[in-house]
Amino acid sequence: MVKVNNLRNGNLNRNNLVYRQLSSKNIQEVYDLFEGNSAFFSLPFDYFKKGTLDDDGIDFDLSLILYEIEKDKPIAGLLIAIRKISEEKKGFIKAFVVDKNYRRQGIGTLIFDELLKRAKGKGLNQIIYGPAVPNYWQPGVDIRNTSLYFFLKKYRFKSHRAIFNLTVSLDLIKNKPPLKKEGYKYERVQPEDFDMLYDFVKQQFPNNTWAAEVKFSFNFNPPTTFIAKDTNNNMVGWATHSQFYPGSFGPTGVKESLRGKGIGTILFLWCLWDIKQKGLHTSEIMWVDGNTIKFYSKVSGAYISPIFYPMYKKIR
Numbered sequence: 001m002v003k004v005n006n007l008r009n010g011n012l013n014r015n016n017l018v019y020r021q022l023s024s025k026n027i028q029e030v031y032d033l034f035e036g037n038s039a040f041f042s043l044p045f046d047y048f049k050k051g052t053l054d055d056d057g058i059d060f061d062l063s064l065i066l067y068e069i070e071k072d073k074p075i076a077g078l079l080i081a082i083r084k085i086s087e088e089k090k091g092f093i094k095a096f097v098v099d100k101n102y103r104r105q106g107i108g109t110l111i112f113d114e115l116l117k118r119a120k121g122k123g124l125n126q127i128i129y130g131p132a133v134p135n136y137w138q139p140g141v142d143i144r145n146t147s148l149y150f151f152l153k154k155y156r157f158k159s160h161r162a163i164f165n166l167t168v169s170l171d172l173i174k175n176k177p178p179l180k181k182e183g184y185k186y187e188r189v190q191p192e193d194f195d196m197l198y199d200f201v202k203q204q205f206p207n208n209t210w211a212a213e214v215k216f217s218f219n220f221n222p223p224t225t226f227i228a229k230d231t232n233n234n235m236v237g238w239a240t241h242s243q244f245y246p247g248s249f250g251p252t253g254v255k256e257s258l259r260g261k262g263i264g265t266i267l268f269l270w271c272l273w274d275i276k277q278k279g280l281h282t283s284e285i286m287w288v289d290g291n292t293i294k295f296y297s298k299v300s301g302a303y304i305s306p307i308f309y310p311m312y313k314k315i316r
């Protein structure tokens with residue numbers, strides 16, 4: 001427990017504030033804080049836990065949960081995971097929120113100054129509000145989140161590009177997709193194929209964390225990944241959903257030599273079908289680039305929304 005000593009302004013009594021570490025004991029109230037105060041994002045509790053206590057990169061000293069002692073409740077929180085990327089240690093902020101009733105009183109500033117102070121002792125090169133792959137929720141600051149965007153700008157965070165998610169209405173999905181088409185068969189991945197799929201993803205996409213992301217979907221019952229095989233039972237493609245949060249789509253991929261044959265479309269439709277069976281009305285396709293946006297738009301009427309800015313700050 002660390003006492004708070006330097007509240008800049010506002011009416012709060014600084015002696016009444018304390019940092020407490022995130023743990024299995026307080027995770028429910030920390031979840032309630034984030035869930036109740038995030039304007040454009042919502043997660044079920046089990047996904048919140050998966051992205052915090054179950055994320056082996058989460059840093060419990062840098063993840064700051066600020067409590068008002070008198071009320072014995074958290075009023076602000078910042079969640080951060082450390083990832084090592086090409087020998088550099090980077091701190092990824094996964095979420096940051098101040099309770100609505102406590103905003104614009106310097107609480108965010110207080111927490112951030114504490115974060116920067118503690119980050120120095122951790123050997124971090126950079127702090128990023130962005131995609132903490134393979135275990136992340138959002139690839140940056142949702143630009144509708146105006147207060148957060150300007151808050152980070154005040155701290156001289158920079159942003160060089162936008163990342164697009166796409167939204168798809170599931171009203172369009174009326175029929176179950178085919179189990180077989182043009183020599184390829186489609187099915188939900190089963191445990192006996194987990195290793196083959198993991199190796200396939202690693203081999204096809206060696207330069208990113210997709211294999212690890214797909215592997216997370218094996219923990220769901222039933223698994224939320226669909227695969228395509230050829231007549232010799234060789235893996236030719238896969239698509240994963242609800243790995244980041246319910247209704248999220250991705251990652252997906254088809255063997256390079258077989259692209260353009262409609263395999264990716266059917267895998268995508270299987271995921272949308274499966275999401276719809278869970279009672280959701282929309283799916284969000286994660287982190288889509290240039291021409292791929294056109295593909296999804298053509299196949300499913302997907303449109304760009306929401307838009308994120310990954311924001312970066314170097315630490316000296």
Ligand SMILES: CC(C)(COP(=O)(O)OP(=O)(O)OC[C@H]1O[C@@H](n2cnc3c(N)ncnc32)[C@H](O)[C@@H]1OP(=O)(O)O)[C@@H](O)C(=O)NCCC(=O)NCCS
Pocket residue numbers: 037038039040041094095096097098099102103104105106107108109110145146147148149150151152154
């Ligand atoms: C961003 C946030 C954490 C800032 O916390 P805060 O305690 O209100 O911030 P502070 O009082 O320390 O303000 C610091 C600076 O942030 C910026 N800022 C804060 N609120 C702002 C707003 N509504 N509009 C524009 N800038 C804002 C300003 O630059 C401000 O400095 P100033 O007072 O000198 O102008 C808080 O507004 C918040 O929780 N927003 C919603 C975040 C959210 O939805 N997260 C969900 C994703 S996880």
